[in-house]
Amino acid sequence: xxxxxxxxxxxxxxxxxxxxxxxxxxxxxxxxxxxxxxxxxxxxxxxxxxxxxxxxxxxxxxxxxxxxxxxxxxxxxxxxxxxxxxxxxxxxxxxxxxxxxxxxxxxxxxxxxxxxxxxxxxxxxxxxxxxxxxxxxxxxxxxxxxxxxxxxxxxxxxxxxxxxxxxxxxxxxxxxxxxxxxxxxxxxxxxxxxxxxxxxxxxxxxxxxxxxxxxxxxxxxxxxxxxxxxxxxxxxxxxxxxxxxxxxxxxxxxxxxxxxxxxxxxxxxxxxxxxxxxxxxxxxxxxxxxxxxxxxxxxxxxxxxxxxxxxxxxxxxxxxxxxxxxxxxxxxxxxxxxxxxxxxxxxxxxxxxxxxxxxxxxxxxxxxxxxxxxxxxxxxxxxxxxxxxxxxxxxxxxxxxxxxxxxxxxxxxxxxxxxxxxxxxxxxxxxxxxxxxxxxxxxxxxxxxxxxxxxxxxxxxxxxxxxxxxxxxxxxxxxxxxxxxxxxxx
Amino acid sequence: xxxxxxxxxxxxxxxxxxxxxxxxxxxxxxxxxxxxxxxxxxxxxxxxxxxxxxxxxxxxxxxxxxxxxxxxxxxxxxxxxxxxxxxxxxxxxxxxxxxxxxxxxxxxxxxxxxxxxxxxxxxxxxxxxxxxxxxxxxxxxxxxxxxxxxxxxxxxxxxxxxxxxxxxxxxxxxxxxxxxxxxxxxxxxxxxxxxxxxxxxxxxxxxxxxxxxxxxxxxx
Ligand code: SF4
Numbered sequence: 001x002x003x004x005x006x007x008x009x010x011x012x013x014x015x016x017x018x019x020x021x022x023x024x025x026x027x028x029x030x031x032x033x034x035x036x037x038x039x040x041x042x043x044x045x046x047x048x049x050x051x052x053x054x055x056x057x058x059x060x061x062x063x064x065x066x067x068x069x070x071x072x073x074x075x076x077x078x079x080x081x082x083x084x085x086x087x088x089x090x091x092x093x094x095x096x097x098x099x100x101x102x103x104x105x106x107x108x109x110x111x112x113x114x115x116x117x118x119x120x121x122x123x124x125x126x127x128x129x130x131x132x133x134x135x136x137x138x139x140x141x142x143x144x145x146x147x148x149x150x151x152x153x154x155x156x157x158x159x160x161x162x163x164x165x166x167x168x169x170x171x172x173x174x175x176x177x178x179x180x181x182x183x184x185x186x187x188x189x190x191x192x193x194x195x196x197x198x199x200x201x202x203x204x205x206x207x208x209x210x211x212x213x214x215x216x217x218x219x220x221x222x223x224x225x226x227x228x229x230x231x232x233x234x235x236x237x238x239x240x241x242x243x244x245x246x247x248x249x250x251x252x253x254x255x256x257x258x259x260x261x262x263x264x265x266x267x268x269x270x271x272x273x274x275x276x277x278x279x280x281x282x283x284x285x286x287x288x289x290x291x292x293x294x295x296x297x298x299x300x301x302x303x304x305x306x307x308x309x310x311x312x313x314x315x316x317x318x319x320x321x322x323x324x325x326x327x328x329x330x331x332x333x334x335x336x337x338x339x340x341x342x343x344x345x346x347x348x349x350x351x352x353x354x355x356x357x358x359x360x361x362x363x364x365x366x367x368x369x370x371x372x373x374x375x376x377x378x379x380x381x382x383x384x385x386x387x388x389x390x391x392x393x394x395x396x397x398x399x400x401x402x403x404x405x406x407x408x409x410x411x412x413x414x415x416x417x418x419x420x421x422x423x424x425x426x427x428x429x430x431x432x433x434x435x436x437x438x439x440x441x442x443x444x445x446x447x448x449x450x451x452x453x454x455x456x457x458x459x460x461x462x463x464x465x466x467x468x469x470x471x472x473x474x475x476x477x478x479x480x481x482x483x484x485x486x487x488x489x490x
Numbered sequence: 491x492x493x494x495x496x497x498x499x500x501x502x503x504x505x506x507x508x509x510x511x512x513x514x515x516x517x518x519x520x521x522x523x524x525x526x527x528x529x530x531x532x533x534x535x536x537x538x539x540x541x542x543x544x545x546x547x548x549x550x551x552x553x554x555x556x557x558x559x560x561x562x563x564x565x566x567x568x569x570x571x572x573x574x575x576x577x578x579x580x581x582x583x584x585x586x587x588x589x590x591x592x593x594x595x596x597x598x599x600x601x602x603x604x605x606x607x608x609x610x611x612x613x614x615x616x617x618x619x620x621x622x623x624x625x626x627x628x629x630x631x632x633x634x635x636x637x638x639x640x641x642x643x644x645x646x647x648x649x650x651x652x653x654x655x656x657x658x659x660x661x662x663x664x665x666x667x668x669x670x671x672x673x674x675x676x677x678x679x680x681x682x683x684x685x686x687x688x689x690x691x692x693x694x695x696x697x698x699x700x701x702x703x704x705x706x707x708x709x710x
Contacts, residue, residue, distance in 0.1 A: 015673045016666050021647040025666060027673050029681055037567065039523035048660070053670075056685040065521065071697050079521035086523045097684050104693045118682045130566040130590060146568035146594035148659070156663045158670055162646070194508065195560045198589055228563065230589055248688040251680035259680035294508060294563075315507055315559070381695050393698065405698050414517050433512045433564060435535055 002269035004166045005235050006201040009141040009266065013124050015158055023160040029123035029140075031153050032109045033060035033096065035087040036414070037128030041151035042090040054157045055095040059118065060087060063108045064414050066101050068377055068404035080415065094154075107380020107406040110134040110348040114218065115382055117247025121236035121263040126153055131348050131430065132231075133224040137217035138244075139236035139266045141201070144225065164230050165199050165275040168268070170206040173282040177472045178463050181216035182350060182428070182447035184208065184280070185223040186288035186298045192278060194296040197229030200276065203268060204234050208282035213475060214243040215354045222349045223430050226295035235267040287462040289335055290432045290445040292323035297432075299335065301450065301462050307331040326434055327442050328422070335460055338444065339371065342425040343455040344437070345448060346377030346404075347411035350428035353383050354475025355448040360392040361473035362452040362463065363399040369458030374401035375417065377409040390481040401455070413438045426454040449473070491599045493656035494629060497580045499553030501625035501636055502543055503617040509557055510564035511591065515573045517565075528569060529576040544577075548621030554634075556613045556625070557584045562591025562602075571598045581627040583634060583643065585610055596649040597659060601627060605634065609641035629654060 003011070016025040031054075038060070045052070052058060065080040075081040084101070091098035099105040105112060110131055113119040121139035126132060128150040135142035149159055171184055189196075202224050209217070217234050224232030241260055244250045251259045268274075290298040291305050297320070299306070308324065308331060311317040324331060329338065345351070345359055356378060368374050376396045378384035384406050387393055393403045410417040411429040419425055419441025428451050432443035444460060449472070453461040463472050519531035536542045543549050555574070561584035562570060571594045574582065581601040595602040605613070616636045617623055625636045627643075629650060634641050645653075652659075663670075 016669050018648075023648060025663060025669075027670070027677075030684075036520050040525040040568075043523075043525060050660070056683045059684040069697075077521075083521045083523055097687050102695050104695050105689070106695075116688075118684060120680075120682060123681065128566060128568075130564070144566040144590055146566055146571070146590060146597065148568060148594060148597035152660050152663065155660050156667075156670060157674075158663055160659060160663060162648070194563060195586060195588075198586070228560075228588060248690060249682045249684075251682075255680040258678065262678070262680075294510070319507060382690075384698060385693060385695070388698075403698050412517050414520065431512075431564065433510050435516060436512055439516075439535070 002271040002273070004268040004272045004274060005139065005203055005233055005266055006141060006164065006166050009122055009124065010163065012122065023162045025158050026124060026161050027158055028126050028153050029057060030113065030118055030125045031058045032113055032125065032127035032132070033058060033150070034063050034109045034127070034129065035083045036064045037147050038090065038150055039083065039086045040147050041154055042094065044151040045094070045154055050155045052094040052096060052154045055097070057157060058096050058154070059112070060091050060096050060098040061106055061109050061112045062087060062101050064408045064412065066407040067415050068407050068409050068417055071101050071405045077416070104381050104385060107382065108348045108351065108408055110222065111352065111379040111383065114138070115247070115380060117244055117250035120244060120259070121240060121266050126159065130225045131222050133229070134218050134222040134348055136221040136224065136231050136233040137214065138240055139233060139263065141231055141233065143231040164201045167197065167200040167202050167276040167278065168274040169202050169204050169278045169280065171204065171208040171280045171282050172206045173208055174211070175208055175282045175285060178287055178449065179285045180447040180449060181212050181219045183285050183288040184282065185220045186290065186295070186445065187285055188280060189223065189227045189296045190288070190298045191280065192227055194226060194294050195228045197224060197227035200229050202227070202229045202232045204232060209234060210237065213354060214239055215352045215475065218352070219349055223295065226430055236263045287447060287450050289450060289460055291327065291329060291335060292320065293326055293432055293434050295430065295432060295445060297323055298445065301335050301460060303335060305329045305331055305333045305335060336465070338460045339458055340426045340444065340454060340460065341372050341423045342419060343372060343374045343451050344410045344425050344427040344429065345375065345451050346379065346409055347429035348379060349430040350448050351377060351379030351383070353386055355428065356383070356387050356392050357390070357478060358473045358475050359448045359452040360395045361478060362449065363456060364395050366399060366456055368400040368455045371458045372455065374399070374455045375404060375410060376401050377404045378406045381406045390477060410437050412436060413441070426451050426460060491656045491658055494599055494601060494653040496626065496628045496630065497553065498624050498626040499580060500549060500551050500622055501554045501556055501613065501617045502549045502552035503614045504543060504555055504557040505614060507558035508560045508563060511562055511567050511570040512564055514562065514570040515567065520567060520569055525572065526576055528573040532573040532577045546621065551578065553578050553580050554625040554627055555579050555582045556610060556617060557582060558610070559585035559607060561587050563588040566590045568594045568598070571595050571600050575600050583610065583613065596652065599653060601629065601645065601653060603627065603634065603643035603645055605641055605643045612639045612641060
């Protein structure tokens with residue numbers, strides 16, 4: 001029978017098929033662990049006297065709480081310190097591999113899996129974090145789970161799950177200059193809504209998706225959860241294999257050949273039936289920004305802030321009114337006129353090397369606007385080291401930005417990197433919820449290019465606003481920079 | 491897990507849609523490493539507002555939350571469920587739940603019952619007209635009742651069965667340990683193992699270069 005990509009991966013992991021409405025029992029290939037959602041799971045194991053069934057399919061890192069300054073000193077915040085110490089104790093006690101602060105492989109959990117070559121096509125990947133959907137960019141079935149499920153996976157390496165529905169999102173055509181994968185996903189969420197993906201695995205396909213680099217694909221899959229979806233997936237292809245080859249945990253020799261042969265079968269059959277299909281034309285897209293307090297409240301940067309009284313649907317109107325009040329925005333004002341206080345470049349959505357390179361190219365030789373601060377936070381220590389080897393850190397410092405150590409940082413403000421009440425950010429992260437980046441903070445989600453242009457001009461801007469001659473940079477290494485391939489050296 | 495077949499308690503009308511888990515419990519409370527004691531963190535950002543529904547005496551002791559559509563969206567944090575439970579809630583009624591939240595609820599014995607929006611409105615009216623009215627959530631009949639209003643709700647059969655039997659998921663799964671072991675024996679050798687760890691050449695990691703902070707002279 002013809003199947004979708006998601007169904008193929010699902011079927012390959014069924015330990016036991018559920019009957020009479022019971023869920024299927026699914027085997028989990030890779031379990032990523034971090035300090036915030038794991039302590040109670042390990043406590044549960046301890047209380048029940050259960051071991052971790054497969055420490056060799058489990059890997060932990062510290063990311064949410066870690067400071068991005070003074071990483072060589074004890075963490076100042078006592079509760080953060082306790083949480084991280086708890087992870088260290090648990091990892092030691094249960095034999096789980098841990099990448100701690102100060103280790104080159106420490107970083108945001110969704111960067112660590114791919115960069116080590118642990119994330120591969122055809123796997124089931126879980127983590128107690130909703131942005132686990134990121135790993136779907138490799139053609140893995142990857143989704144976030146709660147702490148009870150973390151405990152369940154630790155104890156059994158399986159999860160009882162009811163099948164997801166499938167949605168094909170086809171992005172046809174070619175992206176215009178200045179628009180990026182972040183704009184694709186913001187446009188998709190604005191189109192289908194923050195609840196539009198509920199219960200679904202989204203499969204992104206079409207010409208515009210195929211043309212994207214692995215990192216750009218991760219940005220899209222990362223935000224699947226912001227449309228309410230359980231997971232997002234992209235069928236693996238040469239781009240995927242090329243990214244993986246030579247990474248520490250990538251298969252080698254005959255294993256590599258067998259893997260590639262299998263991976264090449266991982267695509268939705270031409271006659272596969274999806275529960276829902278959505279089509280988007282890439283050529284219609286332009287830089288997108290959010291104006292409200294959920295990721296679905298986004299518009300092209302060239303538009304104006306919505307006028308709630310013109311919104312017909314009552315629920316949406318009330319939501320828009322509330323959002324505008326929180327965001328401190330005037331209905332109808334041009335989005336381009338919004339001045340920000342902080343530009344945050346980082347997170348598991350857009351803190352990777354290509355993101356940093358594209359911004360660095362844009363800001364090279366310029367000075368940031370006086371009115372704002374710019375925070376650049378690489379997604380992992382390895383990315384940071386690579387960026388430093390390529391000289392990106394100096395470009396950012398010369399620009400007037402702060403160059404930090406790796407972690408989630410201002411994406412969720414669990415560490416000291418937070419917005420002050422009323423402060424406004426342009427952020428390359430994935431959530432603009434009330435208070436997400438600090439109590440009372442106001443967040444506009446943007447692509448790295450918009451973040452860079454905004455840092456230069458002081459108000460929400462695209463590359464085009466910098467003048468007709470300014471070239472739109474991509475994520476390739478800077479000209480003349482020593483290229484540091486994260487796979488070979490650091 | 492405690493068995494759950496019926497519960498009666500004060501209903502709390504929460505007239506908001508899209509209550510994401512950051513609103514249910516802000517990230518700062520996620521640093522705790524215990525599994526209980528999150529009651530103070532529930533809706534922390536709103537608790538300072540005297541108008542907020544849980545700050546009104548009639549609703550303070552509520553245990554059945556009646557919320558607008560798309561409850562529990564956003565972050566996967568199970569702390570959202572713990573906070574609701576620690577506060578005393580046994581059931582949440584909404585038109586639509588985020589998947590992860592619903593999953594987490596089922597595992598923790600919190601009932602996430604799906605109710606049609608017009609029925610939510612009916613319940614809101616009763617609860618607002620007569621604050622302190624009790625709602626009975628009947629998992630056997632799949633009904634919620636408040637005074638003369640009786641509305642049906644949806645919950646998937648498996649979750650319902652587990653809640654009614656009070657069954658622990660891990661225990662259930664470990665009954666099939668033999669099948670898990672059999673499956674593991676078929677696992678292709680290209681599939682990754684995290685151990686033994688394979689590394690790139692080790693690098694010494696020192697702090698990123700001296701950081702210029704906002705307001706430093708060097709930036710002026
Ligand atoms: S960077 Fe943000 S979204 Fe990503 S894992 Fe960290 S907190 Fe979550």
